[in-house]
Amino acid sequence: MSYMESKGIALRNAEKQLSIASTRDKNLALQKVAESIKNNRQEILNANQKDVDISRKNNMTEALIDRLMLDDDRLDGIIEGINTVIKLQDPVWQSNKVWTIENGLTISQMTTPLGVLGIVYESRPNVTVDAFSLALKSGNCIILRGSSSAINSNIALVKAIKEGLQNSPISKEVVQFIEDTNRDLVLDMLNANDYIDLIIPRGGKGLIQFVIQNSTVPTLQTGEGNCHIFVDKSADLNKALDILINAKTQRLGVCNACETLLVHQDIKEKFLPMVYENLKEKIELRGCNNTKTIINIKDALEKDYKEEFLDAILAIKVVNDIDEAIEHVNKYGTKHSEAIITEDLTNANRFQRRVDASTIYVNASTRFTDGSEFGFGAEMGISTQKIHARGPIGLEQLVTYKYLVMGEGQIRK
Template identity: 65%
Template sequence: MTLVDKCKKLCKASEILATMDTKLKNEALYQVGLSLKEYKAFILEENKKDVEKAKKDNMKESLIDRLCLSEERIDDMIEGIHNIIELKDPVWKSNELWTLENGLTLSKMTVPLGVIGIIYESRPNVTVDAFSLALKSGNCILLRGSSSSINSNNALVYAIKEGLKKSPVSENVIEFIDDIDRSVVKEMLTLNEYIDVIIPRGGKDLIQFVVKNATVPTIETGVGNCHIFVDETADIKKSIDIIENAKVQRPGVCNACETVLVHKKIANLFLPKLYDRLIERVEIRGCQETKKIIPVNSAIEEDWYKEYLDYILAVKVVENVDDAIFHIRKYGTKHSEAILTESLTNANKFLRQVDAAAVYVNASTRFTDGGQFGFGAEMGISTQKIHARGPMGLNELVTVKYTIIGNGQIRE
């Protein structure tokens, strides 16, 4: 089947799905959850093929972790589906209703986007998350994963379609591009007639490729050069625990911390403790002031821009909160930024002046996630400002239409 044929099927299915009752959509999601459980062994076997090839190709350990599935991770996918079932349907809702002087009654109603195309790298869980959010919000979805996860994604889409066959929803609401030729992606990016929005989810190169080549509207998601600033008033133990979590728990994800900024007045006390906690697992690259305090490799200008997605951390000593904010403005990617402080004044300044999709006080950047925010899952983390920003859940996958009720009014 050609790409255009798949898109035509999605468009036709979207006409029905857009107005489908919530109970029917939830029943379809429930059946998909059962199907994922039924085909768990098959999915894991196919994922094993991808992981073995990734190891053979010397893929970084942190990226193999993103690729790897387990029974627990599949169970998490199923739990995510159940969480989405419990969420309110975002379609055909309105909190704005008003009547004009001429008697016309207007309402601003939410409606699905239509057909969503998502292009993503190495994370099979995105297949299930993206499908589930799209279905609940009344959207059909076209998936294009990376070649490194081709077997895993094929298996997951097969299980999803088998579940849909037992539900009130057509299996045609989801299509997967199993052709790994990049020319197919270029074609996808220009199918304005069939696709309403493209969401790229992956590294900088993928996102920039999509943004530069797409004629279909795009929502730019998250390269994550995330910073944590340790203020002079910070609780040292709490701060080291937070940084360890933000860097080490899953370094291959976009909300992991890549740079730590340390106030100069606390640096001599703080940096040796951070060094002792991380050095056996993390390569630390420091500025010249950092190197005077702890024995680490030199950070060069490129390091401040870097999304490592690896066990590497850049560290810089800064003058104060204003200096930290200046650094983040210059090098950050507007994803997730954090301040560790006991100063309400500095916390408020950081919250107000740092331009990012998520800004934290005394917490790990790892919480920037649709599931953690209570959205069930996420389509991606948008770092742009229109029309969505931050983790994209159900409410970010609808647009609006105005309904106008009259009684014979004409415009003079």
Template identity: 40%
Template sequence: MSDDPVKLIASLAARARAAARHVAGLTDEKKATALRFAAQALRDGASDILSANAVDLARGQGNGMSGAMLDRLRLDEARVEGIAAAVATVADLADPVGQVIDARERPNGLALSRVRVPIGVIGIIYESRPNVTADAAALCVRSGNAVILRGGSEAVESNRAIHAAMVRGLQEAGVPGDAVQLVPTTDRGAVGALLTASGAIDLIIPRGGRSLVERVQNEARVPVLAHLDGINHVFVHRSADRDMATRIVLDAKMRRTGICGAMETLLIDREWPHAAALISALVERGCAVRGDDAARALVPSIDVAEAADWDTEYLDAIASVAIVDGVDAALAHIAAHGSHHTDAIVAEDETVAERFLREVDSAIVLWNASTQFADGGEFGLGAEIGIATGRLHARGPVALEGLTTYKWLGRGSGQIRV
């Protein structure tokens, strides 16, 4: 195999294209069976996967990797079983391919229908989490696509072991191994080659930090499905129930601080009488709070929020808090500082809540629920490939339907256009 990144990616893409044609023609049951075989192969290969992961962990510790990053990287028997179970769950999902989106018959008798079809060859660039290797492969195969995976160098051995197990299972079920390929090099030039492989790769999906996603969006000559940040807000309206607001805010921020659905900014209506107690509850849970002047007047012990805080995805036990003049000010703040990911309102006033749902331009907008529900599994979609915050193709949790496109079918009886 060539050491030149451009030639390497061209070779992988050509093989993926051939495999994609095969996978696209598989029946629902054959794709599901192949993923069940892959899930079993992951279970059977658990010892090899854990040994490979130990190598990555030792390297990460030696390189000074943070505790949070090591936790993302670390696998144990339970996590490997979770990876296998997630693949098996995808096997049980409804196949979107061939679904009729709509149909109509023209006055001349020509019957038209719009049906879901696979996208083709998908490139996925990701960091840290080795479970993405299996999740991405399963979702792409289930939706009839071939995939080229490029994981981060910090998880290289884990990714290779998971990939090898997935391929063994797929091949045992009669699916070509080239349907799921892992870029064999950690050379960053391979990322650039993926991004510029227009015509060879149909869609790029980045999963990782801001620097990765920005590079992908800046350099790609292939369509990209991505999000940058999860700068998510919870707005507590003056009509909010105190206990409900406290539960939602603490969960949204503190359940898991390092996920993209975590709340980063809390907006509190100036007319809500329990703001000081809510801010104090965050502090008591171990959250470092940074507030505007009005918030600090209520709880003087919190830190000063700088201008940059309103535009920061902390991914940590840190939150910025602003006291705002009602829903108009909350909407203006979210429009100015949000990342179009996930925003929520806590309110008993249905009219205000419906306005918030209508006017906040984010992929996910919630009423009286935690932002931590921003997850494909919680939406009943099974595993997800990520949360898309753009406005085209797919938006929000991207699962099987988001990995398809559509085509028009026409069934005639000799019609001609004159």
């Protein structure tokens, strides 16, 4: 029996129990896991420090190390995420569609778990717990494959999860983790159709494309984040500056950080110097020729407008009007999160209707595209595709449905 087959059989056996588990039992299991993570806090933090030290020796950028790093506050946030998931409504065996057709048959559309989920992800160890929590509450078993850079952190977190489950009514086999960092096992996972119902890739463009191109298991695509902020001519410039600084600098290595600033031609002489004075010491600014007539910065090349930097770099472009801004976003964006800063309601509506993205903001930072910020407790990732789920993937996106039909002897003529 292969490594993946043994994991898959364990998951399919556990699925039989979990798919019909009560809300009470699932919530109790999550509570025990939260307690176990809290009790194993120091072991988890020590393991994470080992990963951080190795990554620094391997010259990982500080922005990516920030994604990898855990501390007490972040671990508290992970625990709070579990507690939020506990409070959310169980999405399984719910129906808001019941109808009776002409022949007297009553039809109900009922939500059911997807079955077994697989997630392939990079760096961020919080994903280990977030993905598990959402899977369990939605009645799904899960197999986790994190990156080698977070291997020690993930092993410690999965150990704590399983310890918590041992003290609950739910089998510890509902979660499986691929400890071996051999990349061939990822390929085995992507082709384990007998054991996995859905694969979710979460990470950079390279990882996502690798999964999509090599998986025979259906995939739910989460996308890279080349996110934009467009400052319209009617914008409150102080408000726009605060939003830009937050969207770009609050955390550099995240998919909902702003990577390109678009500025309306009519306000460039006022707004661009404000941007320069506030960001020049923190961020490398790259601009179009029009931008460079106002502030002395590096050239922005065509490739810069296509880039998810995940770093202290911001591309800037001056546009003639909102239509040019929308055209730029739709050409270079990754359908993740886009924002317009404006006091013109017509332009706000125009931007919302015409920009193709999972999440569109008016007068707010793109940093809010996050499952916990949206009230989902956690997320599997941000979906940028248009089928089944879009935006933060929470509990409601992790169920499918079946039709229940009640009759009294009807036959079709």
